[in-house]
Amino acid sequence: DAGITQSPRHKVTETGTPVTLRCHQTENHRYMYWYRQDPGHGLRLIHYSYGVKDTDKGEVSDGYSVSRSKTEDFLLTLESATSSQTSVYFCAISSTGQMSGYTFGSGTRLTVV
């Protein structure tokens, strides 16, 4: 196992509630990413981090925020969940940020009702 854990694995929440997903790594990798996977879209980048407290927006960042206060944890927050945010969320880590492949977590299936 590459040392990347996502929690929770499954969550059902109501529209309008805040939700935080956690990604934890034990690899001491610098780069961390949050993607969402939806049918017909593949995986789309939400936010990424290139170091502690260094984060930036990806392709589909609206409605999401992130924080990275320490190397090992990257949190994704849905401030006010909407049904369009029902998806499978994947965290990924990378040591170099380029050229090498990511290592993905097992995903969090989020359902907003």
Place this chain on the structure above:
Amino acid sequence: DQQVKQNSPSLSVQEGRISILNCDYTNSMFDYFLWYKKYPAEGPTFLISISSIKDKNEDGRFTVFLNKSAKHLSLHIVPSQPGDSAVYFCAATPTNAGGTSYGKLTFGQGTILTVHP
């Protein structure tokens, strides 16, 4: 706008035959390409990659071909095995072309490969 496209949602092949998965891209800044394999309820796993300075990269049963002029890449699996049944994603990224890509990958929609015994 989908910058990386996998136009075949699914592919079905017989065990032992060749599987060919295709991917097209539109962004000329992309110069590094990767293939990922995904089983249900698991995260994608890295399979093989290719830099734009090459037109072919081989790793065991897996070969990726890149045609830069056509902005097209393909993954060949020979021979195909039932354990290869999964969703395959191609992905692309620009390398550091005066900026920093930070490894932001752009993925295609995925192709479901089914290999029948």
